[in-house]
């Protein structure tokens with residue numbers, strides 16, 4: 001039987017390419033987005049490539065939307081195999097381009113944390129029980145080099161975004177600990193600086209390069225790593 005994957009924030013960028021590459025590996029993919037038209041357009045593109053991809057709406061900041069996705073999967077499929085917590089926002093580059101922590105705004109942090117941390121947290125809470133059904137699961141949480149505590153001694157950019165990516169790493173470790181006696185593996189990934197709308201045109205990696213480790217973590221063999229932080233398929237420090 002085909003494995004079933006959910007990817008959040010998948011109408012463009014890394015999420016969209018993750019859907020494509022998972023489906024190319026014969027995985028059935030539920031592509032989710034908060035905007036129905038953008039999401040359906042993205043699905044149409046992948047279906048035109050003969051890939052097994054379906055659409056379901058999901059705003060990761062809305063608990064009812066998360067619950068509705070969970071109920072849909074439970075009813076239609078009875079289980080889930082793969083979750084890629086990809087949806088993310090980065091807003092402080094506009095209001096705090098110098099990355100000055102003294103100017104970081106709590107309102108920006110609150111808004112960013114809703115998407116980048118509370119979203120993945122609640123998706124794990126709602127969807128991992130559907131992985132327990134078959135004692136199989138792979139969860140990938142999109143972090144960043146700015147989520148590395150060690151990087152924050154070197155970089156001075158995007159402080160509120162960085163705080164949220166550090167926090168999502170904590171979400172990874174806490175779930176990994178809770179799931180350590182299961183075949184449900186959960187890891188964080190730093191995709192590098194990638195040429196998406198968020199990364200901008202000067203980024204050094206193509207989207208395909210950015211997705212490589214995401215897809216690897218989403219398809220880890222049994223007995224693979226859990227509770228880690230990965231870049232280029234290598235474990236990196238927090």
Ligand SMILES: NC(=O)c1ccc[n+]([C@@H]2O[C@H](COP(=O)([O-])OP(=O)(O)OC[C@H]3O[C@@H](n4cnc5c(N)ncnc54)[C@H](OP(=O)(O)O)[C@@H]3O)[C@@H](O)[C@H]2O)c1
Pocket residue numbers: 008009010011012013014015033034035038058059060061085086087088089115142143144145190191192193194195196197198199200203
């Ligand atoms: N690009 C990089 O260099 C880079 C580096 C490190 C980490 N990352 C991380 O990689 C992930 C993907 O980034 P990207 O570069 O592909 O960014 P992107 O091109 O800006 O795409 C972000 C996606 O997230 C979606 N999204 C935002 N808020 C959402 C919400 N509340 N509910 C559902 N979807 C939502 C967006 O949907 P809309 O189209 O509706 O806005 C969009 O589809 C993010 O978590 C990002 O932090 C990226």
